[in-house]
Amino acid sequence: ILPVYNRVKELGLNILFIINTHTHSDHTGGNAFFVKETGAVVITHEWNSTENSDWGKIRKVKDGETLNVGDMVFTFIHTPGHTKESMCIRIENELITGDTLFVGKVGGTYSGENTSKEFESLKKLMELKPDIRIWPGHNYGVRPSSTIGEELRTNPFMLRLNNYENFMWLKDNWAAYKLEHGIA
Numbered sequence: 469i470l471p472v473y474n475r476v477k478e479l480g481l482n483i484l485f486i487i488n489t490h491t492h493s494d495h496t497g498g499n500a501f502f503v504k505e506t507g508a509v510v511i512t513h514e515w516n517s518t519e520n521s522d523w524g525k526i527r528k529v530k531d532g533e534t535l536n537v538g539d540m541v542f543t544f545i546h547t548p549g550h551t552k553e554s555m556c557i558r559i560e561n562e563l564i565t566g567d568t569l570f571v572g573k574v575g576g577t578y579s580g581e582n583t584s585k586e587f588e589s590l591k592k593l594m595e596l597k598p599d600i601r602i603w604p605g606h607n608y609g610v611r612p613s614s615t616i617g618e619e620l621r622t623n624p625f626m627l628r629l630n631n632y633e634n635f636m637w638l639k640d641n642w643a644a645y646k647l648e649h650g651i652a
Contacts, residue, residue, distance in 0.1 A: 469498045469502075472498070473502070483506040483508045485508055485509050485510075485527075485535070485537070486498075486499055486510045487542070487564075488510065488511065488512045488516075489555055489556065489564065489565070490554040490566055491516050491553060496518075499520070500522035503522065503523055504522075509525045510527070511527045511528075511529055511535070512527075512528055512553065513553040514528040514529060514530050515548070515552050515553040516528060516553040531544065531555075532545070540560070541560075545557070545593070547565075547566075547568040547592070548585040548589055549582050549585040549590075550566070550575035550576060550577060550586060551567075552585075554568050554589070556593065558596075558600070561600050562603060563593070563600050563601065563602045564605070565605065567604070568586070568590070569619065571612070572610045573609055574639075577639065580636070583639055587629070590629060591629050594616060594619070594626060596616050599617060602615065602616065610651075624638060624645065
């Protein structure tokens, strides 16, 4: 947390918003610190049921809602599956995907219902323009970023978006699939 905060100060930037793609602690662990130090507003999806008084002011957004920050327009896209409140953030031709979509793989799910929701969320993302660059919440894939078009051509999960049973099979057999195909 401190290296990020110190770099922001070095650059002379002001943190106005803290946007959480979902509420797992590895994505929200710095909220209280940054709120305390900067007074920033935490933005999360409206389906977030987490109530944390250390987060200060919380703004809950809906699917399709936008936020203007200077010359940039942030568009929030609800992508349930990894969690019920998961969302992606589109800024022009860039898409922050959190734990919904990684390069060459997808976020984990914890039930058949969540997998079904993730399947629909990924289909929605794959309808975006192919040149949109994706930036996952972690570098768990084959490289740090990709594009919608690259994912449509190469991500084994995206290649199965036409059939839920095939998608579910891959989710259930991902470890074996990775071994068979030499995927790290």
